[in-house]
Amino acid sequence: MLSTQDVADRLKAHGILPTQQRLLIARTLFSRDQHLSADQVMHCVNDDKDHVSKATVYNTLGLFASKGLVREVIVDPTRVFYDPNTSNHHHFYNVDTGELRDIEASELAIESLPELPEGTVSEGVDVIIRLRNATETH
Amino acid sequence: MLSTQDVADRLKAHGILPTQQRLLIARTLFSRDQHLSADQVMHCVNDDKDHVSKATVYNTLGLFASKGLVREVIVDPTRVFYDPNTSNHHHFYNVDTGELRDIEASELAIESLPELPEGTVSEGVDVIIRLRNATETH
DNA sequence: GTCAGTGCAAACCCTTTGCAGAAAG
DNA sequence: CTTTCTGCAAAGGGTTTGCACTGAC
Numbered sequence: 001m002l003s004t005q006d007v008a009d010r011l012k013a014h015g016i017l018p019t020q021q022r023l024l025i026a027r028t029l030f031s032r033d034q035h036l037s038a039d040q041v042m043h044c045v046n047d048d049k050d051h052v053s054k055a056t057v058y059n060t061l062g063l064f065a066s067k068g069l070v071r072e073v074i075v076d077p078t079r080v081f082y083d084p085n086t087s088n089h090h091h092f093y094n095v096d097t098g099e100l101r102d103i104e105a106s107e108l109a110i111e112s113l114p115e116l117p118e119g120t121v122s123e124g125v126d127v128i129i130r131l132r133n134a135t136e137t138h
Numbered sequence: 139m140l141s142t143q144d145v146a147d148r149l150k151a152h153g154i155l156p157t158q159q160r161l162l163i164a165r166t167l168f169s170r171d172q173h174l175s176a177d178q179v180m181h182c183v184n185d186d187k188d189h190v191s192k193a194t195v196y197n198t199l200g201l202f203a204s205k206g207l208v209r210e211v212i213v214d215p216t217r218v219f220y221d222p223n224t225s226n227h228h229h230f231y232n233v234d235t236g237e238l239r240d241i242e243a244s245e246l247a248i249e250s251l252p253e254l255p256e257g258t259v260s261e262g263v264d265v266i267i268r269l270r271n272a273t274e275t276h
Numbered sequence: 277g278t279c280a281g282t283g284c285a286a287a288c289c290c291t292t293t294g295c296a297g298a299a300a301g
Numbered sequence: 302c303t304t305t306c307t308g309c310a311a312a313g314g315g316t317t318t319g320c321a322c323t324g325a326c
Contacts, residue, residue, distance in 0.1 A: 019281065019325075035219040035229075035238040039315065053283040058316065060281095061220050071224045075231045075238060075266060076217035078291075078315095080210040081173040082199050091173075092254070093213050095261060100173040100213060107252035114245035116230070116269060123233060123268035128213060130261035131254060157300075157306065177290065191308045196291065198306095216289095216316075 002030055014067040021052045025060050026069070035073060074128070090127035103129070140168055152205040159190045163198050164207070173211060212266075228265035241267070 007026045008018040016022065028044050029036065036044065042057045052060075064070045081100060090103040108127060116122060145164045146156040154160065166182050167174065174182065180195045190198075202208045219238060228241040246265060254260060 017280080017325080021282070029220060029222045033222060035221045037217075037219050037315090041220065051283095054315095055284075055317080056282050065218075065220065068224060071221045072215070072218040073221050073229060073238065073264070074213055074215060074218055075229065076214065076219070077210075077212060077233065077236075079175075079214035079217045080203075080212055081175050081214070082167060082179065082203065083173045083209045083211050084167045084171060086206060086209045091211060091213065092258075094255075094258060095215065098215075100211070101255065103252050107250070109249035110265070111247035111249045112245070113267070114241050116267075117232075117239065119272050120230075120232065120269040121272050123270045126212070126264075126266045126268065127248070128264045128266070129251070129254075130264065131258040132261045134257050134259045155300075155305075159307070175290090189308095192290095193292080193309075194307050 002027060010069070014064075014069045016063065016067055016069065021056050022060050022063075024050055024052060025057060026064070029064075029070060037076070088124075090129070092129050092131055094131045094133070096131075096133045103127070140165060149207070152202075152207045154201065154205055154207065159194050160198050160201075162188055162190060163195060164202070167202075167208060173213075175214070226262075228267070230267050230269055232269045232271070234269075234271045241265070 004023055004027070007023055007030065010030075011018040011022060011026060024045055025041060028041060032044070038058055038061050041061060042052070042054060045052050045057065061070070065072050083100075083102075085102055088105045090105070090108055092101040092103060093099075094101075110125065110127070113122075113125075142161055142165070145161055145168065148168075149156040149160060149164060162183055163179060166179060170182070176196055176199050179199060180190070180192060183190050183195065199208070203210045221238075221240075223240060226243045228243065228246055230239040230241060231237075232239075248263065248265070251260075251263075
């Protein structure tokens with residue numbers, strides 16, 4: 001596991017005050033080198049003798065994401081949108097408005113697919129281009 | 139709006155029994171030509187004098203998706219995973235196990251980006267390759 | 277001592293479940 | 302008539318909120 005000092009430096013470099021709980025959460029994320037949901041982080045952190053409350057875990061992860069320390073990835077299949085267009089196509093997603101807009105498959109080409117992990121087959125490829133309104137200050 | 143008959147034929151073509159509620163939901167989806175969440179569909183349908191229960195809306199949308207009448211798109215920003223890797227990269231997502239795995243940016247190239255909608259700037263591009271276990275019957 | 281961070285519990289929202297009643301063929 | 306679909310209400314799971322307490326500087 002990374003040393004507490006390393007992690008603390010990393011937090012500071014992103015303008016985050018390194019408190020005990022934040023260090024614990026950051027070490028959990030970085031040492032596992034996995035993608036974890038907020039809920040999973042909570043369970044991992046609280047498996048050990050240490051304890052961090054639910055609210056703090058959610059707050060902290062949101063803070064990390066907004067400071068660019070971690071990246072949010074949207075892949076939860078329990079929250080979906082339904083698209084009447086079943087053809088092979090992709091999407092613009094406006095993070096400011098929540099608006100979703102189609103991209104025709106012909107407008108975007110993926111050059112090379114990586115090798116799939118052993119024992120798996122591809123179900124499909126989703127490309128989501130995240131947009132922000134140019135005028136919004138942020 | 140599409141005629142009831144058109145929609146009924148479409149349902150039958152996908153092996154779906156066209157009941158009153160299913161027709162209502164299908165017409166809502168297809169006439170709007172938008173991406174709607176289950177919740178939004180429920181509100182749209184129930185804005186008019188007609189009424190379809192919550193359970194039926196969820197069941198019906200799940201049925202439509204499993205029959206290929208509509209497509210599920212995962213873009214809900216309220217359910218996210220946190221990724222300690224902030225570099226530009228993409229993901230394998232195993233729908234059977236829920237496992238998420240990195241794809242290095244160098245392994246996958248996008249040939250051509252479409253023009254962005256006016257007044258927006260790109261925040262980033264997410265590529266998610268959905269996988270299924272080859273051995274799973276389904 | 278001040279201000280930011282944390283903990284707790286309750287509220288909240290969306291989704292799923294179980295079963296009785298209704299509708300379709 | 303039989304099978305499938307629908308409605309209701311309640312449970313479930315994950316996320317957010319409000320406010321008092323604690324800890325960092």
